[in-house]
Amino acid sequence: MNGRLNSWRAAVRIARRDAWRSKGRSSLVLAMIALPILGVSAADLTLRTAELSPAEHATRVLGAADARVSDPGYAGIAVQQDPKGDITTAADPKYDDEPTPTGPADLAKALPPGVTLLPDSAGSAKIRTAHGLLHSEIRELKATDPLAKGILTPLDGRFPERPDEVAVTSRFLEDSGLSIGGTLAARGLEREFRIVGSYEVPDDLNAQQVNALPGALLEPLRKALEGAGLAVPDHSTTHLLRLPADSGPGFTWNMVKESNAKGVTVVSRAVLMDPPPDSEVPLFQREGYRNHGVTTGAGDTSALIAAATVVGLAMLEICLLAGPAFAVGARRSRRQLGLVGANGGDRRHIRAIVLAGGLVIGLAAAVVGTVLGLALTFLLQPVLEESFGQRFGAFDVRPLELLGIGALAVLTGLLAAIVPAVTASRETVLASLTGRRGVRGSSRVLPMAGLAAALLGGAIALYGSVYSDHMVVVAGGSALAELGVVAMTPALVGLFGRAGRLLPLSPRLALRDSVRNRGRTAPAVAAVLAAVAGTVAVATYATSEDAEQRAQYRAQLPHGAxxxxxxxxxxxxxxxxxxxxxxxxxxxxxxxxxxxxxxxxxxxxxxxxxxxxxxxxxxxxxxxxxxxxxxxxxxxxxxxxxxxxxxxxxxxxxxxxxxxxxxxxxxxxxxxxxxxxxxxxxxxxxxxxxxxxxxxxxxxxxxxxxxxxxxxxxxxxxxxxxxxxxxxxxxxxxxxxxxxxxxxxxxxxxxxxxxxxxxxxxxxxxxxxxxxxxxxxxxxxxxxxxxxxxxxxxxxxxxxxxxxxxEQGYSSGNNITLLALTVFAGLITIGAAGIATGLSQADAEADLKTLAAVGAPPRVRRTLSGFQCGVVAVMGVVLGTAAGVLPAIGLRLTERRQQMAQWEEGRDAGWSTAADLPHVPIVIPWETYGALLVAVPLGAAVLAALLTRSRTALARRAAA
Structure with missing residues (x-):
């Protein structure tokens, strides 16, 4: 046991030293793994911080009060509500078919004795501003009262203390052109109010709101508008409630139901902090309201499946890209690994050293990605709050979640290093020390298994698009077919090699080198394939959906009117x-x-x-x-x-x-x-x-x-x-x-x-x-x-x-989406092809020096590198385009069948007509295909050629 631990300790030391020595390659792989970790950790921190705790939510709704009571206007008849107070309906089911009575309820009878009430009224008015009129919300709440603490956040000045004073939100000041110390007036009311302060509403930072004392603005405005025969804006009043000091655990759910029986709705702090089970909520026992309180878990399960799929595909993509990079490191360290074998190390030790490289890079990526995610989220929180339009809660760090995200980085690093580790361990000590490469035949089992998976997946996708109503069948079949194509990549690379006889010298050499070294070419091609297939699928589906929406668009006016x-x-x-x-x-x-x-x-x-x-x-x-x-x-x-x-x-x-x-x-x-x-x-x-x-x-x-x-x-x-x-x-x-x-x-x-x-x-x-x-x-x-x-x-x-x-006509947002997808696929293609090119240069270093020694011009090195990169890009793009069309067409065919079935059902039932006939086209985005098939490989080849040194120092080749 101690021997294994010591060998792993030594392997980690060697891997750490090798990673530090090859800073460029290490930084590339580290960034490749750390970027997704940064994004996921930042997203986790943002979502957790933006999600208010029950206590924070209660403070924003209730301030320091025990409850908020409101009259739904049902003339005091019994009502039923959900614990949050979002849904209120008459308790008697007969009112589901009959109009409910209207009128106020008696709050005094509906609430416990000895309570303290603070009115909170909301309405609207047209406010005279520096520019003219601004339609604004009016809130009459004594914000200085201890019960209201936490509902409104003061920014500058103070809240009103007299009937002729108001405070306004910062957004109102910005839009109105008014300032603290000035005056404002509501249209229809001659009375002016002095602005004494500004504030913000934590749940709505964009609110244009005016705060006044209860009864100071809404009621005088109502009387003035009615006197002039003008329409009066609606307004409503709720009350913040404080129980007597000796009332016990707060406004309990039983007390809420007692108030409901007398026609009053209550949002209670005690209920928000500790909601009752659904079985004790009468509203949830009624037909039509049962699912409001029941969490079936289906939505959560779908979200988890979707998240797991995305994470799995991201890890696969990173492994496919990072695997060749680790192979580059193993190839460059062949002599060092050979020395380990010459000094008694066996294959297990060689594998441990290469795997330790993945472990070291993975750990570093986990730390860097998590720390950057923490820093980025903390620094950008004010910007995110402005974007979301509400203040977040306390900065919420979940260590276990961050550790789980970091563990993904470590796992990704290890998975990416597995294939290079196995390949390096199979080399003989002599081949490693002399720089010679053995010849190994490619596996025949993997391509056959890939072909079977591709055929089976295609059949499943075809069945789903023609016979099944479940899109998951099409998606699953398409994913299986794509994985089959990935497994067939080494064999398909060999088929590409047959086109070499038709090419000039440099591209023929590049293609022959890629085919001969499928161990480094196939993963890069597979990475490009996966990225391009996803891009093609999304682009085809989005373009077809865009054509459908264009056909459904109904102009409200002639163009330009x-x-x-x-x-x-x-x-x-x-x-x-x-x-x-x-x-x-x-x-x-x-x-x-x-x-x-x-x-x-x-x-x-x-x-x-x-x-x-x-x-x-x-x-x-x-x-x-x-x-x-x-x-x-x-x-x-x-x-x-x-x-x-x-x-x-x-x-x-x-x-x-x-x-x-x-x-x-x-x-x-x-x-x-x-x-x-x-x-x-x-x-x-x-x-x-x-x-x-x-x-x-x-x-x-x-x-x-x-x-x-x-x-x-x-x-x-x-x-x-x-x-x-x-x-x-x-x-x-x-x-x-x-x-x-x-x-x-x-x-x-x-x-x-x-x-x-x-x-x-x-x-x-x-x-x-x-x-x-x-x-x-x-x-x-x-x-x-x-x-x-x-x-x-x-x-x-x-x-x-x-x-x-x-009227501007139909405006499609897909142009930007397709451009972003094309750029993304291009970056992945260039990155994967660049990694493969770097590996090929490491493999062919001795051959290139030999070419230079026998008089080959300097540009040969640059030309060969460009064509090597372009060959990988072309193979990946062609295979990815073919693999990506299948799911898009399958999903569109499934949608067409579903919509036609719904239309026929509605037509037979009498509520659909010929004007409602669905139009579900399938449109191929040829521009996107052209950019992927031509521009991206060409750009990758040119970039690789420009970044490759044309001259290198001559060195004596190792003796045979």
Whole structure:
């Protein structure tokens, strides 16, 4: 035992000294292993630090309070909630089908006696700033109260202490142009507030928030807006709660359930720190909510499998790349290893010395990668926090996890050194001392096993893409086929050698040398193969998916057109929005649009507020899709009346197969009030439509809404609530119906979401009111990024929810992705080929000196090195391209089958039509293939030639 330990100790000493002597090669292998360790350790530290502990999370939500209580507004009926308070629903299952009652609950009755409450209200307002108006969140919380400590973090100045003081977030100061000591005011409220400090919200560093004392801003603003007849932003109030000092272990789960029974939701510190089991949560026992609290482990298992696969592939790649590098070291140390054998050392000692080299490099890589990961994470934490938009928790170092990550580096180093160790131990002492190389036949078993694995994997992938619905079958078969190709690499390298007779002298020598020394060529080719195969697979899949997304893309406007809408405050700021767009963008035609307003002027589309109505286009019964509407109105599924064969036929019916486009229109029914300029901006080249609009007819873009007599019917709904109740109970629908002459635009003309256009004169003749909502604009050229930024700044000064869209067409992010993949594969290819070239130079050093001695010009050395590197790159790229196409095509075929099956199922069920037919193309990225097949090997060869010394000192060859 002591003898083995001493021999290993000596082997480690020799390996450490050899690594130090060959600093360049050692640094290369160390960096190759340490870089993944750095990335993984940094990712582990970042994720652990960003993940808040239960105590940290409770502090950010509750401050120093015992709980936070809120009223869901169910009029005090019993509710059920999850332990975190994220889900709240009425306890009685009957309210799953019926509307829940509305109204406040009685907090005093729902909470234990003697508690202390601190209100925390949240709302919004338009704040006057140095630039104009800024839509900002308003939070009324007495931040100086001990209960609120930890919710808001002070930065400069102080929190408000008087009703006329406010504090603001640092992001608000940055965007508003205001400063501490200045004043701000909310639009609609004449009162001004002095800014006394700045702070940040730890969970949202980008929050634009104003902090005031409870009751100082939101309530006065509500009264002022109501008095002016303007829309009032919603706001809500929760309460931080502190129990009496002698109340025991805090607000327990049983106390939470007692408060739930009286209609109040509670987020408790005690529950967050020690959640109850799912069996004690009534909400999780209900159908539809059971999986919210149950962790099946399937997701975690999939994540672990994916992580293990990635780690395994990374280790394989590193081993394939680092293995030849260790072989270089063993080859350069042949004489030293021969001396060990000459002095009584056996093969075991030779293997130990080479393996010790892997152990030494692995340990050094583990230490360097882990230390750099720690330092990098610590230094970049503020930058990462800004990127994530929230503060992390305490710096969390898990020693066992870091040790496990470091052990991967050691294991990788040892695995990479195994093959070179076995190869070095097989050399005879005489061959090592004299520099001669023995000739060994290549294994016949490994290529045959690789061929069998490649065929089996290809068959599995083919089966998965044609018959199976599980993508894992395709992925597994493709991985098996790729491993089979890797195993066949030595034999395939030999097949490449047959092309040597067709090449000139230098590439023929390089190819012959690579084939003769497959022990160093095959691992490098396999490494290139693996990297290129992954790149080709991802590139092919991404390009095909990009083509699918391009086909599915629905433009909201013609290319280069602009829309700007503002529905707040009855269109008061619409003129300012129009002016800002025309000032900053190259506008060619402006089309002002309005909507028909039924009820109060300040009502917004889809608002459903009291006193707000709407306009509805009535589709004739004969033009309604039978799959969607039941003629009896009995509430049953309309499609159930038809057989699957009839549903397939109806899916092709023009009444059902309608694509209404994807544009946003600020009107419930899609009917806009505008003149002929809107038709020009939308690209409708139809003089008859312009004449019809001028004559007072409605221009319709949807065929079903025009009846056979050529008229369109509009229902004026003055009481939206009564209308919805009548529709739900299948009663006659209230609201007067007016029929207007219409002109139907030809089929195939894109409407971009617009259902119809009615002229302002026609609206006025009907006695209706048109409220401006914005404009459409055509441009004479695509707006630049600088113009868009200036426009965004102008609109931010106006404030409010301006909805701006500039149609730029489909934008693919795959170009950058494919470029990154190509660069990655190129770097791997150049690295692997460079390592193989370095090994070949070590092997052929004596031959090159002999060539120089017999008069070969200096450029031969450089040329030979370039071609050696290029040969390895070409072989790896060709094999990798062939191996990478299979999984991509298999996955796309599987997706096509899945989507078609879903579409056919939906068509037979009555909810899919011809407009929903899936399009799953398979597209080959020829540009990426060309860059890999031509540019990368050529670049590797040129780089190797440039970095190789053309002259070397002559030396006497060892005697035979």
């Amino acid at each position: 602009v829309s700007a809408f503002l529905t707040e405050d009855g269109g008061r700021d619409v003129p300012a929005v129009r002016e800002a767009v025309q000032r900053q963008l190259p506008v060619e035609v402006r089309a002002d649009v309005s909507r028909v307003s039924v009820g109060r002027r300040a009502c917004e589309p889809y608002s459903g507020e009291e006193g707000c109505g709407r306009l509805e286009i009535v589709v004739p019964q004969a033009h309604q899709c039978p799959l969607w509407v039941s003629p009896s109105g009995d509430g049953e599924d309309p499609a159930a009346r038809f057989s699957p064969q009839e549903r397939r036929k109806l899916a092709e019916d023009w009444r059902c197969a309608i694509d209404e486009g994807g544009g946003y229109v600020p009107s419930e029914d899609g009917l806009l009030v505008a003149d002929a300029a809107l038709l020009k901006v939308l690209g409708v080249d139809d003089p008859a439509a312009e004449r019809a609009l001028a004559e007072g007819r409605v221009v319709s873009f949807r065929k079903p809404q025009v009846d056979p007599s050529g008229r369109i019917s509009l229902r004026l709904i003055t009481d939206a609530k009564a209308y919805d109740e009548a529709a739900e109970r299948n009663k006659p629908l209230p609201g007067a119906v007016k029929a207007l002459p219409a002109y139907q635009v030809a089929d195939g003309v894109p409407s971009y979401g617009v259902a119809g256009v009615i002229s302002p004169a026609t609206v006025e003749a009907l006695g209706l009111r048109a409220v401006p909502v914005g404009s459409y604009f055509s441009t004479d050229r695509q707006p630049s990024s600088e113009q868009q930024q200036r426009l965004e700044a102008d609109l931010a000064r106006i404030g409010g929810g301006v909805q701006l869209h500039i």
